[in-house]
Amino acid sequence: MTRSTGLEVTGTDSMGMAAATHALPAQLEAALAAAVDVVGPAGSDPITNVVAMGMGGSGVAGDITSALAAPHMRVPVTVVKGYECPAFVGPQTLAIAVSFSGNTEETLEAATAAHDAGASIVAVTSGGQLAELARHWGAPLYEVDSSIPMPRAAVGAISVAPLVALERAGLLSGIAGWVGATVAQLRSRQDSTDTEVDSLDEFVSAIGNGEMLPVFYGGGALGVVAAGRAKAQINENVKIPAYASAMPELCHNELAGWDQAGRLIDGSPLAVIALRHDFEHPQIRRRYDFTRRILDGARVAVPYAELRAAGEGAMAQLFDLIYQVDVLSLRIAAAAQRDPGPVPLLTELKTYLAGHPARHP
Template sequence: MSQSAGSQSTGHDRTGIDSMGMAAATVALPAQLEAALVAAEEVVGPAGSEPITNVVVLGMGGSGVAGDVISALAAPQMRVPVTVVKGYECPAFVGPHTLAIAVSFSGNTEETLETAAAAHDARASVVAVTSGGRLAELARHWGAPLYEVDGSIPMPRAAVGAISVAPLVALERAGLLSGVAGWVGATVAQLCARQDSTGAEVDSLDEIVSAIGNGEMLPVFYGGGALGVVAAGRAKAQINENAKIPAYASAMPELCHNELAGWDLAGRLIDGSPLAVIALRHDFEHPQIRRRYDFTRRVLDGARVAVPYAELRAGGDGAMAQLFDLIYQVDVLSLRIAAAARRDPGPIPLLTELKTYLASDDI
């Protein structure tokens, strides 16, 4: 069963539980991308005196996805390697020939602040992408290029367009990339086309959505190649944060070397499958990955308890358009699951509690 997420409605209006306007922010993604491009093009830099031989993207959570986007879209077009850093440690290779792009929507993410400071101390060329906070203060103090993100966006995960466009423009300004405006234009066109669709196809996922929302089943997202892997990771995180439900993500072809072997005994006959696989497909898959999906589908259908399988397929002209088309679709899906679970997709109280704990003196 192949599905596409149209968006006359994200589905969250079915319950009205959306205190922060996450559904509206999702629908506004095309406009967000356009506005981010305009804002980023007004920023000067980076323009360091040393040649750039490597790039690191520093970020966590909803902001850190920018690093994944850069790795999938920009890295294959660039002559220098890209490393995504999600943690407290700055790689030892970072130095005067490094372009370090620090991404934190709030500007106060402790891991990102620590790695950005370490990169600056190592004499890297630092670029900041943020709506404010301590990161903005540091960028101004360092004289580093500051790409400001719209702070009215309700949550970092809803700012995926803004936090992804700015680093792409920064790479272009550094002479490492070209054609970003065209990429964004094609992406906006595809998202608008997706939003103009009827939404009938995604409605056929209602049975899986209901089962996940009711706690009867958990989703496993499969993505192949660079674009699919980013989309699968995004899907997992969106289900976690929007619906407050566990979810899992795996990558093709790696899963065919291990995880696939575990499906034959999935679940008990009396219970049915506790999992559903949702594959995120695109036109840039290696031909052998397509064959691996076909084989995996047969395994799932033939398991002791057949595992539900569905696909979301990307459209659009170019890699960025197809990646963001998948991102949009899984965002819509996560909101529908949140609605089925009757969860407000905005607040994340447990993660807020963790930040408060980490900032305290408790041991």
């Protein structure tokens, strides 16, 4: 039995995912301390756009960077999750490449193209080919603790460096304060004996037993990132489908689909978990209220619950939600009697792709 967040996470955990989740505050602090000695980025051209590149558990760093930094910056942030480098990338681009392993083929290809286009590169990785390229290019290299068991468990380690790089480039300020407030909130969450996730015990059981699948709703930039993180954590830790949707967009389409939700014989096959924070637009808050009415009034009522963020500032609230959904995924994995660490299917995919190298026209 592993203690995590003031919650008990039981079951097989061969890679120590619960311990890594519990270490998130320390991970953030270590990442900030490690970034102190990294020099750069340095370029002769003014930065007019930022591109954050990454996939999967590493790619979430780009989502986090965009959600937290874009509201404060005078230049746009584009998140790239794929092989292609945008055509606008050039000497006035700051390209931040994030790959925990350093060997993610999509990120390596996109980062190489960005470098060839004249962009200033920043690398965030624990090693591998990306670290080698960064050294060869003379690019700033933010090294991530390689002892963290999986990329998705390194969310704190990979998310601080891009923010620090933006601060070094003169595009942001106050990152140490952001991280400090985030660490304080996470430790407060861990010390609590009565947590938000405790209220979802029925959801944990039903999802773990295969009776329902979760749909995560997030509003605004912070909520959308948290919902995407929740979906991915359920996919990889529990090995089941999960879904994520964004407010207010879902009110223009998906909401109509709930009016006839479920089958009378089986009840609702889906459950909605809303991820709430204090930075929501007032109209998004009203949309949640309306959506709840629709779910309750459907032909078969759709189970609904909320996890709410706390903390001072956007980074603290985003990571508070990330932490809670990570714990939720571990509890569901335990209920489903699944080891949250290894993902054999993804290893099989990488082996398959390695035998079929990409060929471009």
